[in-house]
Amino acid sequence: MxxxxxxxxxxxxxxxxxxxxxxxxxxxxxxxxxxxxxxxxxFAVMGTVNCGHNNPGINEVLIKQIKTLWGANLFPTDIQLEAISKINAILPEDLEVAVFYSTGAEAVEQAIRLARAATGRNRIISFKDHYHGKTHGTLFLMQSYPDCYGPGPDSYRTVIENDGKDDPDLIEEYLNEAMGDDVAAVIFEPVIGYSGPRRLHKKFLITVRRFCDKNNIIMIVDEILTGFQRCKGWFVSCQEGFNPDIIVFGKGLGNGYPISGVACTESLFKYMKQTIPGSTFAGNSLGCSVACGVVDFMCQQNFAEKTSRLEKYFFEFFLQPRYQSYGIKPDGMGGLLSISFDDPSFTQMQEIYIHVLQDCVITSHTNNSLRVTPPLIITMNDFEKGLEVIGKCIHRFMEKY
Ligand SMILES: Cc1ncc(COP(=O)(O)O)c(C=O)c1O
Known part of the structure; x- marks a missing residue:
């Protein structure tokens, strides 16, 4: 048709x-x-284009690489080694880049293989609302998709159905319930992105870390969306002041170009070989050149300060009495923000999204939340103008609702 x-x-x-x-x-x-x-x-391609579209410095390194070498597959390249050393310098302490891929889901699957190889165990504990990708291995780490995608493999994961509750005591209880002899790892997003954005309880990460230490299992932090300055720093895991065993990253590293990767601790490195990592385009030179350009550009910016200001302004804006009277709830962290309605039965966010689009502002939405994830180079002036447009559209919608 x-x-x-x-x-x-x-x-x-x-x-x-x-x-x-x-x-x-x-x-x-x-x-x-x-x-x-x-x-x-x-929108920034779902929080990906952190350095802005068509960034001249990043374009320059990509164009130079286009004229030099594209793929290499099994072989390391100079640009790949350069990307690894730049990323190692900004990763949380004790973590190093283990491998690159093109998409986030591939990196998550590799993290799972690595945790299994290192522990000799099979199951992965995940959380219902935390998104990790759309391959069969990653999709079913989340519980909300099976109806539309049909049955998935069930033998490898235990999904915690915490229904948005992340109080540390409750999480500990859920984790203990999910635990068994065969658990290799726990995986989670440090700020819920795709189904939010929604900030987790500040003790969530510490609770999971403690649980993993107690049970000798691996903690995988999915920073594909939150990493590379989206949430007030290079990685949320750095800010919280402790190190995960594995971090998966993607999105912001490529500024729109497909590159992702896995970083792990020294003690896990020795298991990499037995996972047989790599794929046709893994670590290709073009992606690595963009990654170098992105890290260099970010090192010259103060995105940590910028994203703090975006977050502060966003919360203040939507906590104004007129939005509060509509039951609007702002949430998120840094440049990964959302509004939703207090009333969970409200599922018409797409209508508001379309109004906003018609008024020339691009955002994204779920049924009940509107996501605001701008390029981080945005000026405060433009950000304020964008929020004014959203505010006006909500007002228009509520008048006829
Ligand atoms: C937290 C998180 N993990 C994994 C993925 C999957 O990444 P990709 O779509 O590149 O496979 C995404 C994508 O939105 C994500 O936000």
Whole structure:
């Protein structure tokens, strides 16, 4: 079946039709569609384009690499080694890059293989609302998808159905219930992204760390969305002041280019070989060159301070009495932010999202939350303007609701 959108005809993908614009170009925080209409980007390819679209410095290193060497597969390359050393310098203490991939889900699957190889055990404990990707191995770490995706493999994970509750005592109780002889690791997001964004209780990480130490199992922190400055620093795990055994990262490292990776402690490195890591495009030179450009660019910025300001302004804005009277709840951390309605039965966020899009601001949404994840180079002025637009659209929607 053919569809028409903005005068272009294309086959099928109805899931794109809920986003009724066709994008053409982008620069910094501005995106243009094929009709030349300009949008302010508060989406950043789902929190990925932290350094802004079409970043000149990053473009330059990528273009230089395009003219030098693309893929290498089994062989290490100079640019790959350079990327590893730059990332090692900013990882939490005791962690080093073990391997690169192209997508986040591949990196999560490798982290699972590594935890299994190191412990000789099978099961992974995960949390219902924490998203880790859409391969079969990662999708079913989350509980909310099976209905639409059909049955998944069940033998490898125990999903904790904490239903949004993350009080440390309760989490400890859930973890103890989920524990068994065959558990290799616990995996979680340090700030819930895809199903939120939602900030976890500040003792959540410490509770999981303590549990992992007590039971001699591996703690895998999925920083694919939160890493590379999205949440007030290089990684949330650094800020909390203790080291995970494994971190998976992606998104922000590529600023839109597909590159992801796994970092682990020295004691886990020796198990890497037996997991037979790697894939056709893993660690390709183009991705590694972008990673070098991204880390260099980020080192020149003060994104930790910027994301703190974004968060502060966002909370103050939506805690104003007029939004509170609608029951709006701001949440999230740094540049990974959301609003939702106190009333959990409210599932029309897509309608508000479309109003905001029509008013030339790009965000993203779930049924009951609107996500705000701008490029981190955004000026405070633009951010404020973007929130004004969202505020106006909520007001318009509530008047007829
Ligand atoms: C926390 C987290 N983990 C894993 C993934 C999967 O990454 P990818 O879509 O690159 O496979 C995502 C993607 O949104 C994510 O946010």
């Amino acid at each position: 053919k569809n028409t959108l903005s005068g272009l005809s294309f086959h099928r993908p109805e899931h794109y039709l809920q986003y009724p614009i066709v994008l053409k170009s982008a620069k910094g925080t501005n995106i243009k569609d094929i009709k030349g209409k300009a949008y302010l980007d508060l």
